[in-house]
Amino acid sequence: MTKIIAFQGEPGAYSHEACRQARPDHDVLPCRTFEDVIEAVRNRTADLGMLPVENSTYGRVADIHQLLPSSGLHIVDEAFVRVHINLLALPGTPLERITHAMSHTVLLGQCRDFLRAHGIHGITGADTAGSARAVAEKADPALAALASELAGEIYGLDVLARHIEDQSNNTTRFFVMSREADMSRRGSSGMMTSFVFRVRNIPAALYKAMGGFATNGVNMTKLESYMVGGSFTATQFFAEVEGHPEDESVQRALDELGYFTSSLSILGVYPADPRRH
Numbered sequence: 001m002t003k004i005i006a007f008q009g010e011p012g013a014y015s016h017e018a019c020r021q022a023r024p025d026h027d028v029l030p031c032r033t034f035e036d037v038i039e040a041v042r043n044r045t046a047d048l049g050m051l052p053v054e055n056s057t058y059g060r061v062a063d064i065h066q067l068l069p070s071s072g073l074h075i076v077d078e079a080f081v082r083v084h085i086n087l088l089a090l091p092g093t094p095l096e097r098i099t100h101a102m103s104h105t106v107l108l109g110q111c112r113d114f115l116r117a118h119g120i121h122g123i124t125g126a127d128t129a130g131s132a133r134a135v136a137e138k139a140d141p142a143l144a145a146l147a148s149e150l151a152g153e154i155y156g157l158d159v160l161a162r163h164i165e166d167q168s169n170n171t172t173r174f175f176v177m178s179r180e181a182d183m184s185r186r187g188s189s190g191m192m193t194s195f196v197f198r199v200r201n202i203p204a205a206l207y208k209a210m211g212g213f214a215t216n217g218v219n220m221t222k223l224e225s226y227m228v229g230g231s232f233t234a235t236q237f238f239a240e241v242e243g244h245p246e247d248e249s250v251q252r253a254l255d256e257l258g259y260f261t262s263s264l265s266i267l268g269v270y271p272a273d274p275r276r277h
Contacts, residue, residue, distance in 0.1 A: 018174045085170075090141050098160065104131070111164050
């Protein structure tokens with residue numbers, strides 16, 4: 001039986017593209033919100049979930065860090081997807097005919113140079129693939145969409161211009177989420193461990209908590225803080241390190257971290273994407 005991977009957005013979204021790249025053998029399940037993706041995996045409607053975590057241009061995706069710890073799911077893989085933005089229009093439409101382009105506000109901001117050079121005005125749409133669908137439905141030859149080539153295929157639009165993003169290295173990182181943790185060593189580019197923790201309310205707690213990673217030679221690739229429950233005093237940290245929890249150095253660092261934390265939870269152990277390096 002074919003397995004299913006859920007993603008947030010319309011068919012043709014960049015999350016859909018991430019699903020096709022990371023799990024080409026899975027059928028896809030579009031969901032309205034990130035919470036719906038998580039619930040689809042939890043209630044077994046889907047086997048896996050694809051969630052965007054951060055973008056190289058715009059930073060972390062809002063809400064994701066809040067949702068992961070309480071999701072009950074585990075990170076089993078990561079996927080780096082190059083965000084290639086394309087100008088899509090009704091079949092047979094010349095570029096000179098386009099006066100307006102619709103997309104998510106983030107993508108409009110990533111194509112300012114191209115839009116300005118061609119005198120095209122941006123229109124904010126709900127999302128990228130939804131904008132492509134809207135262009136197909138409106139059937140206005142002066143209106144185009146900024147979206148993936150996959151969205152163009154799905155909604156029957158022509159690609160008038162490819163890869164028009166201002167930043168040529170624009171990349172989004174995704175997590176593949178599962179109901180079950182996978183602690184096996186896999187992949188050819190090393191392992192990653194993601195976890196969340198809260199430090200005890202003592203002076204220099206964070207400084208002391210981080211000391212074990214330095215003294216044990218563990219490379220911490222990410223450390224981010226965010227408020228919990230709307231309180232300025234309740235701060236949770238999201239961290240990632242290179243290595244597996246069973247590595248002696250990582251194990252010692254996590255043991256030392258435990259002395260200075262009031263809570264510590266490993267969200268996932270997964271192979272590093274080769275495009276990380």
